[in-house]
Amino acid sequence: MAHSVAEIAAAIGAEAVGDTSISITGAAEPAQAGPADIALALKPEFAAGLSAGAAQAAMLWPGAEWESLGLKAAIFAPRGRLAMAGLTRMLDPGQGYGAGVHASAVIDPSARLGADVSVAPQAVIGAGATIGARSVIGPGVYVGAGAEIGEDAILHAHVRIGARARIGARFIAQPGATIGFDGTSFVTEEASNVEQARSTLGEVAESRAQAWVRIHSLGGVVIGDDVELGANTCVDAGTIRPTQVGNGTKIDNLCMVGHNVVIGDHCFFASMVGIAGSTRIGNHVVLGGQVGVSDNITIGDNVVAGGGTGIISKVPAGRVVMGYPAVKMETHLEMYKALRRLPRLMEQVAALQKAVSKADGSE
Template sequence: MARRISEIAAALGAEAVGNVDLAVKRPQEPTSAGVNDLALAMSARYAGAVAATKAKAAILWKDADWQALGLDAAVLVERPRLAMAHLTQSFDTPASGDGVSELAQVSAKAHLDEDVSVGPFTTIADAAVVGSGTLVASHVSVADGAKIGRNCHIHPGVRIGRNVLIGDNVILQPNVVVGADGFSFVTEGLSNEERAFMSLAKEPLSPPDDAIRHRIHSLGSVIIGDDVEIGANSTVDAGTIRSTSVGRGTKIDNLVQVGHNVVVGEDCVLCAQAAVAGSTVLGDRSVLGGKSGVKDNVVVGKDVVLGGGAIVLGNVDDGHFVMGYPAVDMLDHRAQMRGLKSLPALLKRLRNG
């Protein structure tokens, strides 16, 4: 559906200039935009591409000379990524369903509020509850006693375990698993990993008397707060006794592992391939960069940022930016890297006297 430049500017909370009644059909990169498209060039480095675009209108950086770029209209924005968020929300087609599919299997003991849609080959088990306005897509399984809030979007292939509690406005991308058993086993005597930690690797390891791993079952579940999004193929394990929890507003990327008993605070961000081991606490607004990891039973404070690949082996106080393995404050990490870089020259000087 076409939108006028004035409407787009209003949605972005930005300034519209030129022919604000000009209508555009879709946003596009400048090099591929046609005459009816809206070119996206929110940085001055795209000025050349805008000057060559076929589009008559564009979203530009705040102080851009839109007339010199040959445009008929423009929307001028101060914060490009925020503008992109509002723009994509405005142009996206909202998900919709067609009620409960005849090919879905919904238990007579489950409760579905009004305006719930359930796709084909989805199963909803006994005592499960799905809130109004929620879309449960195809090939989803919702286990006994699970509760899904209002206006959620559960994408295809999602698995929701027993007694999982999911808040309102939650998005679970394809193949998310919430509420699988935690990875928790114990041997009769001390295992090799326990002996390694206790001896600090000072003693050689040998086969234990009994290496059988006895499974610790997960009797808890998972609590997901409102406005949480979990990316494709990510997992949040059930707690052993108490529930694992993910706080309101937290966003989890694809391929992320949240272990059993973990407490994730509000408005956190966990980027792709991050992993949080069991019984760890992440404070509000923590950010875990891609491929970062946090060991079990530690506390990461509020407003902490882990750089990509950082591995946290101990508690981190509020407000720190840490990097490296083991993770240390960013400035210390950079000093260590500079020191390592200078080692070859230093060794050469020492050899030469």
Template sequence: MADPRFFDRAGPFTLGELAGRAGASLASPDDAGRLVADVAPLGEAGAGDISFLDNRKYADAFRATRAGACIVHPRMRDAGPAGCALLLTTRPYHGYALVAQAFYPDAGGDAEAGARVSPGAYVDPAAILGAGVEVAPGAVVEAGARIGAGGRIGPNAVVGRNVEIGARVRIGACASVSHALVGDRVTIHPGVRIGQDGFGFAIDPAGHIKVPQLGRVVIGSDVEIGANSTIDRGTGPDTVIGDGTWIDNLVQIGHNVRIGRGCILVAQSGVAGSSTLGDFAALGGQVGIAGHLHVGSGARVAGHSGVMHDIAPGAVYMGYPAVPQSEFFRRTVTVAKLAERKGKA
């Protein structure tokens, strides 16, 4: 259960309302009017809470739960405990996410109110703040910057000169955004760095020569960028992050990289300069993508892998250097058999 000191809860809601939000159907239509007040894990939920089961590993916890309601797959319909109302959907976790959003909506600024700037913040007179923008103490908004309605700029964050930020964007504490165009409903977590110089230089025995980084970072809408991640601006072409992409903490994205829609980049992964990821590609934790490569749409790369060659759309790669999943497993089995033979020799 969420700690009320940190999270503001809405509700209560009827199960009929929540089923509609979750795209679920009630196992018993008679339960539509029942009220629930919060979301909670199976093992901690009480009669006033709604929980969910998505992994059959927790089926025993589901059978024993005291939750008043639970979001489950239809195949678990007959496994629920007495008194637990069931919301049935083939995507229980998806349904739970929508229900949890109902109870804990993103606060955001009030897009109908005037901007609220802390006395401890600095907003250049040439900056433009939309309705309901909140600027926290220590934050800086430089000349020519535009912040869309309902945005929030966290403590000590910096929005650079002429940066354009869409509506309802959240910028966390101590983050910095420069040389960038940012879409709507983007979340930039604390410590993120966007728009700094890319790592571009010409090698020279007399001393490396810096190549001016003259591009931008262009970020689509509904993007999330995890804490302490960095996105370099382009050399001349832009660095581009597509709509709906989610970037975990401590991710590095080099200059000129182009990431498609709906991609997932897990913690400590890195994409070197001028590489591209197609729509809905996914990188596991600590994956490295070398420069000037293309990872096709829908491709997946397992954690700790190092990608040295292009990857076809929909392919699954793993290992270092990364190879197709089937080849990786064959190699692993072969090595294990060789080790076993050597041990018996």
């Protein structure tokens, strides 16, 4: 679908100059842009690629001398990535899921579908499930018995929603996301090696081999409005009380949310974050890629954890942490600098030892 430069600028609240009637059908990096693309040169260092491409219009940083860059039109974006959000929303053609209910979909007669819900091939919707108006159920999606999904949801291919999960409006789940099935919750007849190690901080008495007995997950999952889950991300059902994800939270691909976890509003978790069971996370928390969070701890509001951080104890509100175990970011950086200095320090210590040894021998 084509949009004029003027239409794009108006939609994202930006300033447009030049021939704003130019028709745009796509977006591209400067060197790859064609005549119908808007080139994204949001920083001065990206502008060099414009001469290699064929863009007539570009999205530029404020104050850019657009005419000297060989352009016929420009949009000035004070906050480039925010402007990209609006632009990509306008230009996104979607995944092409058809309207209506496909003949191969299996929908229990007791399920309730709101107005204008589309259901793609081979989707399965269980007994008593409720799907809100205008939602899109992609190919091969499974929605369990009694699950509730709000309006304007998009469940991409092979998403799986467990029985009795409750999910708010405008939910988006990328392919393979799994919500509301049994968590890894097991127990042994006698205290296991794990329980002993935890209570003694390391000592384990000899014990007989034992089988693991499953604790079934009865708590389900409750997810708020405007939540997005990435591809192959899992949110386990709670054991007795529900696992919870707050409004506006965004969770990247390949993340794991354990049973009984409570996540606040508007959090952001990058790929491969793992959160162990019964942990509570506040509002507006950001966890970088591969952050691991131990079980039964709390993380306060507005915490930021750098990539690869291992959080094994409580983190107070507003703290920026990094490293394993997690410490204040400035402390981690000092530790890292000290670690890099270790080889030189060891050489100095060896030299001092040698000097002292010689001095002792000469006396």
